[in-house]
Every structure is written in structure tokens, then in C-alpha cells.
Amino acid sequence: MTRHSTDSNDPRGPRPLTRRTVLVDGARLSLLLPLLPELALGSAQREDAAGAPVLVVVQLSGGNDGLNTVVPWRQDEYRKQRRLIGLPAQDLHRFDDDFGLHPSLPGLSGLAADGLMALVHGVGTPRPDRSHFRSLEIWHTSEPDKPVGSVGWLGNLADQLARKHPGSLPALAVGGRELVLSMRGAEVLPATLPDDRGFTLSRVSQRLAEHRDFILGHPKHDGAPKSDLEFLRQAARTSYSAAERMQKIVATKSPVVYPDRPLARDLRLVARLIAGGFGTRIFHASLGGFDTHASQASVHAALLSDLDGALTAFQRDLVASGVADQVITLVFSEFGRRVRENGSRGTDHGHGGPVFVLGPQVAPGGHGAHPDLAHPVDGDIPSTTDFRGVYRRLERDWMGLEPFARAEIDAPPFLR
Amino acid sequence: MPKPRIDRATSAHVLRRVGFGAPREAVDAATERGLDATLEELFARRAGHAAPEAVQRDLDAALATQDLVKLQARWMALILDDAAPLVERVTLMWHGHFATSDAKLGRVRLMHRQNQLFREQGLGDFRALLHAVAKDPAMLLWLDGNQNKVGRPNENFAREVMELFALGVNGGYTEGDIKEAARAFSGWSVEGSEYAFHAEEHDRGEKTLFGRGGVFTGEEALERVLAHPACPRWVARRLLTTFCVPDPTAAQCEEWGRVLVEREWRIDATLERLLRSDLFLGPLARRSRIAGPVELVANVALSLRAKVAPIDAMRAAAIMGQVLFMPPSVKGWDGGRTWIHPGTWLARHNHLMELILAGDAFDARRAYGADLDQAHVVERVGATLLPDGLDDTLRAVLEDTAKRAGSPVGAARDATALLLTAPEFHLY
Numbered sequence: 156m157t158r159h160s161t162d163s164n165d166p167r168g169p170r171p172l173t174r175r176t177v178l179v180d181g182a183r184l185s186l187l188l189p190l191l192p193e194l195a196l197g198s199a200q201r202e203d204a205a206g207a208p209v210l211v212v213v214q215l216s217g218g219n220d221g222l223n224t225v226v227p228w229r230q231d232e233y234r235k236q237r238r239l240i241g242l243p244a245q246d247l248h249r250f251d252d253d254f255g256l257h258p259s260l261p262g263l264s265g266l267a268a269d270g271l272m273a274l275v276h277g278v279g280t281p282r283p284d285r286s287h288f289r290s291l292e293i294w295h296t297s298e299p300d301k302p303v304g305s306v307g308w309l310g311n312l313a314d315q316l317a318r319k320h321p322g323s324l325p326a327l328a329v330g331g332r333e334l335v336l337s338m339r340g341a342e343v344l345p346a347t348l349p350d351d352r353g354f355t356l357s358r359v360s361q362r363l364a365e366h367r368d369f370i371l372g373h374p375k376h377d378g379a380p381k382s383d384l385e386f387l388r389q390a391a392r393t394s395y396s397a398a399e400r401m402q403k404i405v406a407t408k409s410p411v412v413y414p415d416r417p418l419a420r421d422l423r424l425v426a427r428l429i430a431g432g433f434g435t436r437i438f439h440a441s442l443g444g445f446d447t448h449a450s451q452a453s454v455h456a457a458l459l460s461d462l463d464g465a466l467t468a469f470q471r472d473l474v475a476s477g478v479a480d481q482v483i484t485l486v487f488s489e490f491g492r493r494v495r496e497n498g499s500r501g502t503d504h505g506h507g508g509p510v511f512v513l514g515p516q517v518a519p520g521g522h523g524a525h526p527d528l529a530h531p532v533d534g535d536i537p538s539t540t541d542f543r544g545v546y547r548r549l550e551r552d553w554m555g556l557e558p559f560a561r562a563e564i565d566a567p568p569f570l571r
Numbered sequence: 572m573p574k575p576r577i578d579r580a581t582s583a584h585v586l587r588r589v590g591f592g593a594p595r596e597a598v599d600a601a602t603e604r605g606l607d608a609t610l611e612e613l614f615a616r617r618a619g620h621a622a623p624e625a626v627q628r629d630l631d632a633a634l635a636t637q638d639l640v641k642l643q644a645r646w647m648a649l650i651l652d653d654a655a656p657l658v659e660r661v662t663l664m665w666h667g668h669f670a671t672s673d674a675k676l677g678r679v680r681l682m683h684r685q686n687q688l689f690r691e692q693g694l695g696d697f698r699a700l701l702h703a704v705a706k707d708p709a710m711l712l713w714l715d716g717n718q719n720k721v722g723r724p725n726e727n728f729a730r731e732v733m734e735l736f737a738l739g740v741n742g743g744y745t746e747g748d749i750k751e752a753a754r755a756f757s758g759w760s761v762e763g764s765e766y767a768f769h770a771e772e773h774d775r776g777e778k779t780l781f782g783r784g785g786v787f788t789g790e791e792a793l794e795r796v797l798a799h800p801a802c803p804r805w806v807a808r809r810l811l812t813t814f815c816v817p818d819p820t821a822a823q824c825e826e827w828g829r830v831l832v833e834r835e836w837r838i839d840a841t842l843e844r845l846l847r848s849d850l851f852l853g854p855l856a857r858r859s860r861i862a863g864p865v866e867l868v869a870n871v872a873l874s875l876r877a878k879v880a881p882i883d884a885m886r887a888a889a890i891m892g893q894v895l896f897m898p899p900s901v902k903g904w905d906g907g908r909t910w911i912h913p914g915t916w917l918a919r920h921n922h923l924m925e926l927i928l929a930g931d932a933f934d935a936r937r938a939y940g941a942d943l944d945q946a947h948v949v950e951r952v953g954a955t956l957l958p959d960g961l962d963d964t965l966r967a968v969l970e971d972t973a974k975r976a977g978s979p980v981g982a983a984r985d986a987t988a989l990l991l992t993a994p995e996f997h998l999y
Contacts, residue, residue, distance in 0.1 A: 288675040305900045324913060333674070333894060346914025349890065354917050357924040362975065363989060366968050370993050373964045383861055386908055387994030394913040394920070 208554055209429055211438045211469075211484040212309060213418070214335065215462070217445030218287065219488035220455060221508025225274060225521075226255045232528035236495040240452055240502070250274070251521055259459035262467025266513060271470055271479075273517035273569040276525040278545055279490065279507020279538025287446070287504075290489035295337035297543055297560045308546055309437050310340030311559040316436055317343045321379070322393055326437035327428070329421040338439050345437070351420040353405040353428075354398040368395075404431030410475035411468050418442045419465035426469055430476035436554070445488060449499035462486070470513055479515050483553055483570075486511040487542070494528055494536055507538025510545060512569050516553070522567035540566050576605040577852070583958040584857055587999065588814055589613050589846060590656025592870035595939065595955045610846055614839065617655045617694070626652065630683070637679045640882070643895045646686065647888070648881035650869045658690055661838065663865060664813045665689040666895075669704050669736060670903035671713040673896045681709040681764060682896050694839040697806050697831070698797050701737060705793055706759065706766040714901065717760040719753060721774040729753035731901055732796060739808070742801035744781065751778045755792035803828030803836075810841065815851050817860040817907055823850065858959060861910050862999035864891035867919065870999070871991065874955055875938040877926055887922040891915045911997075923991040927984060935983035948973040948982040956990050965993060 227233050228244040247255025248264035256264050266272040280293045296304035306314075309326060316325035317340070326345035328338050338345045348354065359367070371392050380386035404427050413419040421440040428435060442462055447455050466484065473479035491508030507526070526536035543558075544566025550558040552570055577585070582601040586593040590613060593601070601609040622630070626648040633641030650659045666689060673682045685707050692700050704710055711717050711728070719725040729752040733744045758773030759766070777786055780795050787795075796802060807827035811819035819827075827845060834840035845851055862870065865888045872879040885895060892915045898904055927933050936943055939951040949969045953961045961969065969986045976982035990996055 305902050305905075333897065334892075334899070336900070339899065344892075344909050344912050346912050348914065354913065355921065356917060357921040357928070359924055359928065359988060360985075363972070363985060366972055366989055367992055370965065370968055370989070383908065383998060384994055387861065387911060387997055390911045390913070390916050391992070391994055394916040397913045398917055 206481050207436060209436050209438070209482045210309075210312070210549055210554055211422075211425060211440070211482060212337070213422075213462075213466070213484060213486045214337075214439070214441040215445050215458075215486065215488035216287075216291070216441055216443040217447075217488070218290075218490045218492060218504055219445040219458075219508060220447060220451065220502050221488070221491035222494065223451075223455060223502075224257050224260070224459065225250060225276070225509045226257065227253065227525060227528065228255050229253055230528050232494070236528070238496070239500050240496045253525075254521060257456070257459050259456045260463045262463040263511070266467060266470055267519065270519040271474075271513060271515060271517070273512045273519055274509045274521055275512070275540055275545060275567060275569055276509050276521060276523045277507045277536070277539035278487070278510045278523070278542050278566075279540075281541060283490065283506040283535060283538075285490075285504045287489060292336060294487065294489055294542060295335065297546055299543075305336070305339060306341045306559075307335070307337035307339050308550070308559040309337045309439060310343065310345070312437055312550060312554055312556050313338070313343040313345055314340040315556045322389070324393075324397055324433075324435050326439070327435045328439040329424055330417065330440055335439060335441070338437075345439075348424065351405075351424045353401045353424055354394075356395070356398045356402070371395075401428070401433060404428055404433055407431060409472055411472045413468040413472075414461070414464035416461050416464060418461055419468055422465050422469040423472070426472040426476065426478075429473065429478050429482060447492070447501050448497065448503060449501040451501040466511075466513060473514075482514050483516055483549065484511075484513040485545070485549060486513070487545075491536075493534055494531055495534060506535050507540075507542075510542075516571050518569055518571050522569045545569075576607075577602060577609075579954070580857070580959045581852060582606075582609060584852075585609055585613075585846070587870060588851075588856075590653065590660060590873075591650060591866055592873040593653075594874060594876050595951065598954075598958060606847065606852075610843070613657050614843070617658045622649060623652055623654075634680055634683060639673055639679050639682070639896060640885075642679050642683055642686075643885045643889075644882040646895055647865075647869075647885040650865070651872055651879065651881055651884060653873055657842075658694065660813075661693040662686065662689040664809065665693050665700070667898060667903035667906075668809050669710065670898035670901050671709050672898055672900075676709055676712055678709065678712070678764075681712070684764075685709040686896075694842075695837060697836045697838060700838075701732075701797065702790065702793055704736070705732070705756075705789070708761045708764055708766055711759060711761050711766065716756060719757045719759065720769075720772040721754075721757050724750065724753040724757060724774070726750060726753040729756055729792075732793070735902060737796045737805060738799055738801040739805040742799070742805060744799070744801075748780055751780045752792045752796070754778050755780070755787055756789040759789055803831045806836075807831055807841075810838070810845060811850070812860075812906075814842070814845060815856045815859075858995075858998040860999055861907055862997050863904065863906060863910060864888035864893035864915075864919075865895065866999060867891070867997065868922065871923065871926065875933055875987070877933045877938070879926065879932050887918070890918040891922070892918075919997070920992055924988060927988045927991065933984070933987070935980045935987070938987070939983055943979050943983060945973070945979045945982060948979060948986055952983060952986045952990055956987070956996055962995075965990070965995065 223242055226242050226247055228247060234241050246258045248261050250256050250267055263272060281299050284290050293299045295307045297308040298304045313326035325343060326338055328334055328345055328347040334344060334347050371388050376385050380389050407427055409423055413423045418440060425438045444458055473482050487510045488508055490504055490506055492502035492505040497503050524539040526539055528536060541564045543560045543562060544564040547558045547564060548566055548570055550556055579598060579602045583598045586598060586601060626645055629641055629645040633645055671685060688703055688707055692703060714728040714731055715725045716728040726749050730749045733742060733749060734740055738744055754774040755778060758769045760769050777784060780792060781799060804824040808819055808824045811823060811827060830844055831841045850856060868884045868888045872884060892910055893904060969989060972985045972989055973982035976985050
């Protein structure tokens with residue numbers, strides 16, 4: 156291992172955890188409310204104020220090869236099945252005693268060493284589906300059984316936040332034009348920011364802007380819109396003021412330097428919006444291209460390098476901006492890949508894989524059981540943690556909201 | 572002179588809802604001709620409709636390169652070309668009804684083929700349309716029909732036929748009906764780019780659908796779906812939400828479902844009557860729903876005679892939340908208030924302001940007449956964009972804007988920009 160270890164062939168045990176201030180956040184307090192009624196007011200106020208919990212989800216589209224991301228280098232089966240694309244132990248970055256991170260992930264290894272990263276091994280859907288589209292649909296809608304859902308798990312959170320705070324912008328997708336299914340609510344369709352400039356507004360003259368504001372304000376109702384016309388008036392007013400606020404925030408300088416890459420630019424914007432108190436509580440960003448069926452080594456290394464640069468800069472930025480304690484970032488992919496490499500120095504669609512969870516509020520280190528490589532089913536390793544359990548911890552324990560899936564599915568406790 | 576049988580606001584409504592909109596003089600002409608002649612003309616503009624040469628070239632290029640962007644732009648070109656407005660309106664309606672997305676397929680030719688099916692059969696017999704859609708290769712791949720085999724049924728298509736395509740969510744069928752219909756559709760598959768029936772994968776067993784047993788094929792299952800009493804109501808509902816009102820009552824769906832059946836399930840024959848009805852012409856329908864992105868973009872370009880490149884119009888609609896050939900799910904676009912959030916409102920603002928205030932796509936004299944003078948700016952802008960009339964606030968603000976501009980052209984430009992971003996204009 157090249158980092159956080161003196162002996163490249165014999166990684167030491169995990170670093171002892173450093174003591175951290177125990178933080179009280181609104182989400183956790185709200186769980187204690189029945190026991191501590193006098194705290195209810197404080198919790199409610201925190202919900203409104205800056206400091207309310209924020210969830211950032213990064214989707215790795217195409218099916219990331221989890222086994223070459225978090226490498227079980229001690230397992231013989233890994234070497235046996237991956238003679239050509241298996242990664243040598245000495246090139247890995249340390250994660251813990253049993254697992255090393257891909258050579259392109261030095262930054263994440265550093266975050267892990269600083270206690271800012273957890274991972275859950277073998278997270279997948281209850282039944283594997285080899286289709287990208289269907290697998291994403293399952294992850295997005297938190298619904299592995301019925302094929303059609305048009306509301307996503309993050310959209311469900313956005314709906315709940317919008318009900319509590321009408322007129323707010325509870326969720327934003329960054330990058331791309333199409334709103335991902337996970338973000339679609341029954342009531343709220345979060346805005347998509349096509350690029351890192353945020354909301355932009357074509358300039359009109361001061362006079363036209365004033366006249367426009369006059370039209371939008373007459374007559375003015377602030378309650379729930381009864382007619383579509385009143386709804387449009389309110390939406391337009393919200394839009395113009397959001398654009399103005401966002402433009403001011405986007406212009407602020409980041410305390411850290413980000414790589415000049417798409418995901419890094421997107422996450423830079425997210426960090427600015429959180430640090431600037433924009434008020435959005437759910438963000439979505441994505442990185443595509445993980446469908447590595449052939450000659451995967453260089454492609455996968457480049458993608459993970461993009462991911463590493465973006466996540467590391469983002470996490471460092473949040474810490475430097477003093478908002479890290481209110482943010483958790485989840486990184487997932489729709490499926491992992493087969494244990495055995497294919498004949499083209501690539502890998503084919505597999506099942507579950509590791510998810511990363513970042514932030515000072517995570518319980519650092521690895522969680523859950525790693526799938527047993529020696530006993531694959533149909534050439535594939537069964538996942539060990541149902542993805543809905545991971546969601547549940549984030550929805551309920553972190554955000555303090557109602558989970559989307561009704562089933563009481565558990566996941567290892569990766570939060571503090 | 573014979574008295575016009577419709578007023579100007581009504582003829583504008585007809586041109587906006589049946590097609591995608593028309594310039595000021597065309598609205599005047601339609602008002603002069605009356606409703607029957609206007610509708611006759613709209614219905615006539617479809618036979619032998621050939622795409623302009625440039626649009627055809629774009630299509631060839633799109634199919635040769637499998638480039639979805641070119642295919643999207645080509646459809647927008649047909650809409651903006653306005654040669655067959657009702658055909659394109661109905662094609663868009665069925666695209667939203669039988670919503671299929673290239674996000675899953677990645678097969679541009681198949682998406683085009685389905686689109687042509689809507690274009691060629693969309694005004695015809697709904698029963699034939701449903702049978703054709705059920706065997707459309709894009710649909711079979713989209714809803715995994717090709718994976719539906721005896722002993723390993725895939726219920727996706729059977730479920731959506733009932734829930735979304737023919738009967739509706741509360742259409743009075745059961746989960747059991749879905750399972751049994753799925754068995755009937757087993758063996759329907761796609762080979763290359765064509766529908767293929769794999770007899771060895773078809774379930775020949777006894778099945779029960781809607782309480783009646785028998786050994787029946789997929790075609791016969793579709794016939795039973797079409798014979799279900801919920802079917803005409805559900806199809807009528809789609810016509811009513813597209814052309815008339817966003818929330819038709821059960822009685823209205825029932826009534827127009829009966830008309831559909833009386834008229835041999837023909838969409839065109841049903842529309843002939845619907846478009847002369849009080850439900851369509853009366854106040855309930857007028858500006859009763861929020862414009863979708865494609866209709867908004869097309870309406871502005873057509874009403875103002877603005878020269879918008881189809882690819883730009885298509886991209887503008889995409890940023891506003893409607894990506895042609897990529898509806899968000901099999902439910903299609905939800906429409907209504909879901910079109911509007913800050914991102915999409917700002918996208919509307921940005922597209923409209925850039926169209927009017929930057930570049931030369933918009934020409935005030937082309938839009939409002941060579942004889943445009945300062946005194947008539949607000950009247951012409953209003954008559955073009957909001958022929959239903961301006962309320963006092965809008966009129967006062969537009970008059971003030973026009974008065975402060977240095978020239979009639981400048982006044983028209985500013986008043987147009989202001990009216991296009993007024994919420995009133997986004998009611999369609």
C-alpha cells in the first residue's frame with residue numbers, strides 16, 4: 156500500500172478513532188422528541204435554520220466494478236478470478252486491514268484515515284437484474300417488486316420537506332438535463348441545474364424587470380394557490396428570487412481548489428450552495444461511463460480518479476467552510492460486476508457492490524459483510540445488505556423523514 | 572356580409588389547441604371563415620402531407636447515424652412547419668399516451684418507426700392503433716414483451732395495456748387479469764427490428780380474462796380489453812385532456828366514450844364532433860391548462876412568425892422538461908403544474924427573452940405587420956399573444972412599457988417580452 160502504511164505488503168490495523176465533538180442535529184433530536192418534549196421547539200427551529208441535515212447523492216452510472224474499487228486483496232479467489240485485471244496489493248491505498256482502495260483513490264483513502272468515510276460492503280437489490288435501466292429504476296424508486304413507479308426515494312423526501320416549508324427548493328439535481336427518477340416526487344419535481352453556473356437568468360432591462368415584478372405581484376396571494384394562474388405567479392416569483400440568491404452564492408470563492416472536471420464542478424456548486432445557506436436539503440449529481448465490458452483498466456482508473464478528485468475536494472471544502480457536520484454524501488452504482496473477468500479484459504454486469512458514505516457524521520470504516528467470493532451463485536456474488544436498509548438510515552436517522560419503502564429493512568449502522 | 576360564427580378569441584383557441592398556434596392574420600382569417608371552414612381546413616391539412624426536403628434530409632441523417640438529437644429536431648421541424656398541425660398534435664398525444672423512451676432502447680430507428688405509426692394511424696381507428704402498438708418493436712422492447720415466455724411470464728406489457736393504455740388505473744380489472752393477459756402475450760418478441768411470434772414460447776393453456784375462460788391468443792386478449800366497458804371512457808379521457816379540459820368528469824368521459832364507439836372508434840370522426848362541442852368551445856376549456864414545453868415553444872414561434880431553428884426549439888423544450896422520445900416513465904409526462912418549477916420557469920424565461928431580445932429570430936414588423944405604429948402596439952401584441960383579452964393590470968403595464976420605448980419596433984419588442992413572461996401567457 157502506498158499510503159497510510161509503512162509496509163507495502165502488510166497494512167496495519169485501522170487507525171484509532173479520534174474523539175470528535177458530539178453534534179446534536181435536528182434530525183436526531185426529532186427522533187427523541189417523544190422522550191424529550193421540551194426540546195421539540197429547539198428541534199423545529201433548527202429545521203428551519205442553516206444547519207439542517209443535507210443529503211448529497213452521487214450516482215455512478217453504468218455499474219461500477221466494486222471489486223476493483225474496494226479490493227479484497229487478501230482473498231485468494233480475487234486473484235484467481237481476475238488474473239488479468241486484478242490489482243496488485245502493493246498498488247492499493249489503505250482502507251482497513253482487509254481492503255485496499257483502487258490506486259486512483261488516494262484522496263478517499265485520506266478521508267478514510269481522517270474518519271470522514273464509511274463504506275458498506277455488498278449493497279444490492281434483493282434480486283439481481285442485469286439491465287442498467289431496470290436496476291436503476293429499482294434503486295431510484297426503492298421498489299424491487301413492481302416495475303413501474305414514477306416517484307423516487309429522494310423525491311419522497313423532497314415532498315415531505317416541501318410540505319413543511321412551502322415555496323422552498325428542497326432538492327436540486329446538478330448536471331444533465333433530464334431529472335433522474337430518484338428525484339421525482341409526487342408533488343415536487345426538483346429543478347435540474349444543467350451546469351455549474353447554477354440558475355442563470357437572461358438579462359432584461361431594469362425597466363422590464365420592474366414591470367415584470369409588478370405583473371407578478373398583482374394581485375398577490377401568499378397562501379396555497381387556488382388557480383393555475385396564481386400557481387404560476389408564485390412559481391415565477393420564487394424562481395426569480397432563487398436565481399438572484401443563487402447567482403450571488405455561485406460567485407463566492409471556494410476555499411479549496413477543485414479539479415477542472417464535470418463532477419468536481421458540479422460538487423463545487425453544491426458546496427457553495429450549502430455553505431451559502433441556499434436552503435436546499437437534497438442534492439443529486441452523477442458520473443457516467445462505468446459500463447466497463449472491455450479493456451477496463453485505463454477507463455476505470457480515469458473514472459475513479461475523477462470521482463476521487465471531486466469527492467475529496469468537496470469534503471475538504473465542506474470542512475473548510477464549516478458546514479461539513481450537516482452534510483452526508485452517499486455514492487452508489489446500480490450494480491457491481493461479475494467476480495470473474497471476461498475475455499476482453501473487462502467485466503460483465505454483476506450484482507451488489509460497496510456504497511461510500513462521507514462526512515464527519517458517519518461511523519468510519521467498513522460495515523456489513525463482504526460477499527463470499529468463493530461461493531458465487533450463477534457466477535455472481537449475492538449482495539449482503541439490502542439497499543433499502545441503507546436508504547432507511549439516511550431517510551429516517553439522518554434526514555429525520557419518513558422512509559419511502561414501507562418494509563422495515565435494516566442495514567449496518569454506518570452513522571454515528 | 573355573413574356574421575362570423577365564432578369570435579376572434581375562439582378561433583385563436585381552435586388554432587392553438589388543434590394545431591400549435593397561428594399568426595395574427597391567420598386568426599383573423601379563421602374568424603372570418605367561421606368554425607366549420609376552419610376545422611375543415613385543419614382536417615384537410617394531413618392527406619399526403621410530405622415533409623419539406625430539408626426535414627427529410629435530416630431524417631435520413633438521423634437514421635443513418637442513429638442520432639437521437641437529429642430525430643428530435645426533425646420532429647420539431649415538422650411541428651414548426653405547420654403543414655399538418657392536427658397530425659403532429661395527435662402524434663404528440665399518442666407519444667405521451669403510449670410513452671416509450673429511447674433512454675432504455677437506444678434504438679433511434681425503432682423510435683422513429685413508432686413515431687411514424689402515431690403519425691399514420693393516430694387519427695384512425697383506436698382498435699387498430701392498439702393492436703399495432705402492441706406489436707411495435709419499440710414497445711415490445713420498452714415493456715420487456717420480448718422476455719415474456721411460457722412458464723416465465725413478464726407482466727410489464729399486460730399491466731400497462733390495462734393501467735395506462737386502454738382501461739385506466741381504476742378500470743375494473745384485477746391483478747389476476749394482468750397475469751392471465753400476460754400469458755396470452757407470451758411468445759411475442761422482436762427479431763432484429765421486427766415483431767416476431769415465437770410459437771414455442773407462447774402459452775397455449777386455458778386462461779381466464781375478465782371472468783371468461785378460454786384458450787386465447789394475445790390478439791384475442793386485446794380484443795377483450797377493447798370490449799371492456801372502461802376502454803372507451805379511458806380513450807375519451809385522453810382526448811378530453813388533450814383538447815378540452817385538464818380534469819374531465821366521469822360523466823364527460825362516459826359521454827365521449829359513447830361517441831367514440833358510435834363513430835367506429837375513429838379518432839378523427841370523434842374529434843370532428845368534439846371540436847364543435849360546448850366542452851371544447853365554451854369557457855371551461857379556454858386557457859384551462861398550463862402549456863407544455865413543446866406546445867409553448869411551437870406556439871410562440873408560430874404566433875410571432877419567429878424564425879427558430881428546430882434544433883434550438885427542441886433543446887429549449889428539453890430544458891423546460893419535455894425531451895421528445897424520452898418521456899420520464901411509461902406514464903408519460905404528468906403535465907399541469909408539474910411542468911413548472913424554478914428550473915423550468917427560468918428555462919422558459921431564458922428561451923423567450925433570448926428569442927425576443929437577442930438575435931434576429933423575432934422581427935416585430937413580420938409579427939405585427941409592416942404598418943405597425945406606436946398607437947397600436949399593445950392592441951396588436953395583445954391580439955396576437957392573448958386574444959382572450961388583457962386585464963387592466965396587464966394593459967396598463969404594457970401601455971407604459973410601449974410608451975417609454977423609442978420606436979414602434981422597440982415598443983413591440985418590449986411589450987412582447989413582457990407579455991411572454993406574464994403567467995397569463997403560460998395558460999394554454
